[in-house]
Amino acid sequence: MAKDGNNGAARFLPDHLDLDSLREASAGCQGCDLYRNASRTVFGxxxxxxxxxxxxxxPGDQEDRKGAPFVGPAGRILDRGLEEAGIDRDDVYVTNAVKHFSFVQRGKRRIHQKPTAAEVEACQPWLTAELAVVEPDVVVVLGATAARSLLGAAFRVTRQRGEPVPLGDALAVATIxxxxxxxxxxxxxAYAGFLADLRVAAGTVKRAA
Incomplete structure (x- = not known):
């Protein structure tokens, strides 16, 4: 459970689910304590x-400051990988399992801190709603925290990366x-392996078309 003792983000969801309504509602989310120190909610x-x-x-430090996902150094790696894998950036919805920046302050620097399992669980209603609205063909799961949120605690990216697995009506492909x-x-x-996984995701959509 979240530290505040509530039911996480579920009570902040709007009655009507579309991306604009979700984004607006998420700005006021207090489903876990991360909102207290983060600059803002960073929605998809x-x-x-x-x-x-x-x-x-x-979100990372730059994402938290700018209010958009994947706009920092990792975002540049992602953009390069998508282009080289043949995935049109205009056909991609990007988001995070947790919508607030979790960090520890060291002097003037804010150092990334992995979100706890309780924080991931508290934020899951936003991600579930995004999946329901977007209805993607393929979900690319980036790293262990996203895998825990979407595929369960038993899923291991190191063992199962690059293998399409069912996720509702979509297929999921995990990578680092x-x-x-x-x-x-x-x-x-590391980049070569990452790109290979993205190419699997791209090929999965092509086979389904």
Whole structure:
């Protein structure tokens, strides 16, 4: 349960589910304590009927400041991968499993802190609503936190990445988070694996078409 002892984000959902209503309602979300220190809610962005939905962990420092997902260094890796995989950025909806920036303050710097399982659970109603509205063909799951939210705690990205698995009416393809490419000792090898997984996602949509 969230620290506030409520039912997470569910009580903040609007009566009518569309992306504009969800985005507006999410701005006032207090479903867990992360809202207290974050600058703002960072909701998803993209077309309402995107064929691809990409789900990351949480906003980073730049995303929190700018109010948009994947606008920092990891976003540049993601954009490069999508282009090289042949995925049209205009056919992609991007979001995160957790909508507020979780961090620890060290001097003037805000250092990313992995969200807790309770925080992921508290934020899940937003992600569930986004999936229901967008109805993507393929969900690209970026990293372990997104995998936990969408595919359960038993799913392991390291073992099951690049393998299409059912997710409701869609298929999910898991891969590492693009920030993991930036942290990798061998960035070229990490990026090559990331790109290979994105190409699986692209091919999954083509086969379904």
């Amino acid at each position: 962005e993209g077309p309402a009927r995107a064929r691809f939905m990409l789900v990351g962990e949480q 988070h693009p920030s993991a490419v930036l942290r990798a000792p061998d960035r070229d090898a």
